[in-house]
Amino acid sequence: MNLEFGFNRVTGAALAEPVLDIGDLTISYGGGTPAVQGVHLTVRPGEVVGVIGESGSGKTSLAHAVLRLLPQSAVITGQHLSLCGTDLLGAPDKTVASLRGPGAAMIFQNPMTAFSPLHTLGHQLTDLLWRDRTASKEEKRERILAVLKQVGLPDPAARLETYPFQLSGGMLQRVAIAAALLMRPSLLIADEPTTALDVTMEAQILHLMRELRAESGVAILMISHHLGVIAEICDRVAVMYAGRIVEEGTVEAIFADPRHPYTKALFACELSLIETGISRMPVIDHEALRRIAPVMRGAQ
Amino acid sequence: MTLKNPVISADHLTVSVPEGPHYFFQPTYKLDILIDVSIAVRPGEIVSIVGESGSGKTTFGRALIGLMRPSGGQISLDGVALPDFSKGSFRKVRREAALLFQDPASSFNPRQRIGAMIAEPRRIAGQGGMRRNDLQDLAATAGLGSSLLSRFPHALSGGQARRAAVARALSVVPRLIIADEPTAGLDVSVQGGVLNLFLDIRDRHDTAFLLITHNLAVARHVSDRIVIMYLGRVLESGPTAEIFRAPRHPYTRALLDSEPVPDPKRRRAEPPVIGEVPSLMNRPSGCEFHQRCRIARDRCRIEAPAETPFADGHTVRCHFPLDTPAGVCAMAAG
Known part of the structure; x- marks a missing residue:
């Protein structure tokens, strides 16, 4: 299973160095409950990794931490956060700035701003x-x-x-x-790139991103709250809840058989997966989730 | 189900705004935002208007209650046509119909507490203020805890703001609620709660709903009928199940196919429709969709199609309506 993550799915070649390697990352704002807690995540060259979660799950904090785009109040701790082989934890701002663009480039939710x-x-x-x-x-x-x-x-x-x-x-x-x-980046960080667009345009942009990955072999870190978007483009997916990655695996494995109660609840709420004729829509019972999965203490 | 009289119906509604350079206060030409839109909503019925941005779906909702002045057509309330599009006529409509704005937080007065805000429409409608108990009951109906009533709008989350907007709309017991993108920007778990609230209100008061949305999954689950709009025109309308089972218009079909499927085994090789909605300023000739349509022929470029009725009130505006049910075969390339 783990072997599967060790090679590029496009070229099939074995890969040594991940583009992005995040080890035990914790981000907190002003001493409160950490927004991101003990997160491990790797993205290998040419790979599309999705991070899915609801608002407040810490997925955007995680993406912004890579290029040090978080506000001053954010405290980032952890083992390592390496982009293209350079550890950015505690690195001088100059080093981070030199990697913005050639190392990782970012696409934001709202292109207008x-x-x-x-x-x-x-x-x-x-x-x-x-x-x-x-x-x-x-x-x-x-x-x-x-x-x-x-x-x-x-x-x-x-x-x-x-x-x-x-x-x-x-x-x-x-x-x-x-x-x-x-900027010819090794990694493209896309933070909800299609959320502000119509479905027809969303389909076109996702198609474009898939083509670009195939052409230039750029790795993509895709942040989204939309299961459909993740299924359409990602190789691997990490599910975030209350600042932690609660489940991780290949899209095929996770979409076929979600294991974590939160992932299951997320799938249960996806209206496009439900047959019509239900009288009420499903909702996530966060209280019950907290009881089943004590790891999620500190959820909002 | 016996057919009741529509709460509100729009017949051949047109909205145009003056556009272009003004000479002696006379606009040189008109920009048509809505053309010939006819939609009726019956008590207890949920009708969804679906379309891309720029399709005129929000304009239609606003025109119904007079926030945009229609320039032609007719609006009828309980089968009685409004005599004109004056402020006085729309005041009657607004007593029966409430609009939930797209961004609830920005539709609140930031200096007014939620409780006062919820009670305000009743005062405006001349039905007097609300007692504290009634206010709490109303908030509870919308799933809003009474502790939130003393808060200011900025202290509410997205879901709570939406519930507060619903509570405000309910204060005058409207017979129609027009909800503009009620689930946009909400998490899936919260989205379900808001939709369930709508369904509860519908069941309890037989309230009619006009849902303006771009989310097809939402429209499929909650609405009885769907209206597909494009560039200010209704391209297809009919019962929800029928539209999803056998969309007749190539545009509807493309919209349905564009929705990403949460199944990695069913990735699409090609985007179902390319390009984007043309600008209202240069409206295409003939059928407005012909530039993006895969089965467009010469006739589509010249002649605007008329509305063709099918069974069950299903109507389509297309010269060459599709007849293969969705999912059976890929759209034929013309």
């Missing part, structure tokens, strides 16, 4: 390439046009002159993905 409203998309995408001092303006433009084409944006050259508000949410999310790919 991911861009500055005051500058054209071309301007903002060119800014991202500031590290590359040897490339000329034209070369940068070529690279940008190439990624915009890769994410399926119609008429990319014209889009460079537009402002974010002129594009729809779905198109802008494509540009956000292009911006992330522009």
Whole structure:
């Protein structure tokens, strides 16, 4: 079972170094109950790992901790948090900054707030390439046009002159993905990338992410609360509840046979899995869950 | 089930807003947000309006109670048509119909306590204030603990805010509740609670519901009828079971296929529909969906399809309605 996680499903090659290796990570805000508690998670090259949980489960804190995007009040402790072989726990800010982009790039839930409203998309995408001092303006433009084409944006050259508000949410999310790919990252962290989009656009974005993984072999850490999204794109999934990973495994295994009471409850609430004709919708009884699974003390 | 008279019905409702440069206060052309929408809701019935963003589903809900002024068509309350679209006429509608806004938290006054906020609609409707006990009973109906009544809106969670909005809507005992995206942004476990609350209210008071949603799974489980909208037009409407069993419109079919299935063995090779909803400013000719439709033919590009009735009040606006039940075979490429 564990062996299965040891190789890239796309290429089938055995892999040594994980892109992201999180060991016993705990995040707390202002001394209260930790938002994330003792989490272990690895993402290997080319792998798509999903983290599923409800709001307040700590999944976003976990994703933001990787690139040190948490507020000042957050206290991060643990064994290790290594991205591309560099341990970021206690590393100077400069080290973390150098890995933002080339190490891991992030896609946020709301593409409208991911861009500055005051500058054209071309301007903002060119800014991202500031590290590359040897490339000329034209070369940068070529690279940008190439990624915009890769994410399926119609008429990319014209889009460079537009402002974010002129594009729809779905198109802008494509540009956000292009911006992330522009950095040629080893890991793409996607925090609810399709939640703000229509189902038809969601299907297209998920399809795009799957294609990109196959083409460029980028690993993806997918944060979502939607079982359907996880099933559609992930190789492995970790279920988070009250700051802990309560269950982890391949999507096939977990979707076929969820073991943890919380995972079971989550599946029981998924309306698209239920036959019609029920008079009332299922809900999660958090009190009962706490009784069955004492590990979840400290749930909100 | 005997057919009761609709609580509210819209007939050929049209909403247009002036658009483009104004010359001497005269708009140069009109932007049609809703075109010829007819929807009726009967007591105790839950009708879902489903569509992508920009389909006009929210506008329809707002136009029904006069938050957007209709520019054509007719709204009838209990079978009696409103004489005009004046403020006075809509005041009558608002006495019977309550709207739950998409973002409940922003529909509250941040300086008003939840209890006072819930009691306010009754005062506005001229039915007097509420006694403390009645207020607590009402809050309990909506699944809101009485301790929350003295709180301010910012101290509520997403689910609680939604329940508070429902309690406020219930204070005037409406016969119709228009719920705009009632489950958006809620966790699955909380979502179930809110939907159950709707079903309880429906069973107890025979309240009619108009559910505006993009979540097909929700629509499938709670609604009796579904209306599919696209670019301000109704493309398909009919009984829920019928729509899910045999969608007739290619757009409905594409929407149903777009919903990700929580089963890793059933991944889709291709997205069911590509592109996005065109802008209202350049509405496509003929059938509005033809640019994204896989079975579009020349006729679709030129001629707008009329509404075709099928059995059980199932209607479709398509030249070439599908006849294969969902899940039997993939959509034929034209």
